[in-house]
Amino acid sequence: MSDNALSILAFAAYHRLVSGERVTSVIRKDGAGHEADPKGVEELTERGLATAGETEIELGSEAQEAVETLVTALRGTVGR
Template sequence: MEAIMADHGTAQAQNNPQTPPPLSDKALAVFAFAAYHQLESGEPVTGVVRRDGAGHKADEAAIEELREAGLATIEETRVEFTDQGEAVLAALVGALRTVGGPS
């Protein structure tokens, strides 16, 4: 499993959910990783580290799929979620909270 670090994001994306395009499990895993960090920290996430320099990296096919879907931009060492990508992440976190019940 690839380890990638998450960054915190904006309230705008949390309040602007949109229907995401169909995504592969690997692309969804990028969002699942970001959701983990968002739930753990309690802060919104705007992106993840593409390569951490310690051998951990995001799946290249997955992040390219997110880019093609308009959900992320790819930089040398980072994957930044677009507003739509942040909205998808916010919807995923919301769905997890619904399944898990109140904290």
């Protein structure tokens, strides 16, 4: 998977860490100039990992599990 696509999962992992809750979607465009990487969005949708609307990216179950794996990996390696 490209860094473009991984950046979107990393953004979801950030929200998972901050909220403490499973993340099922992230903002694609916030109206303030911030936007998910278009190539990453395209890759995730082509792989069937997400569906994207104009302003939001819905993560499929496999992408949600990948986010959980990222969070677990971060917790297990940082600060040791």
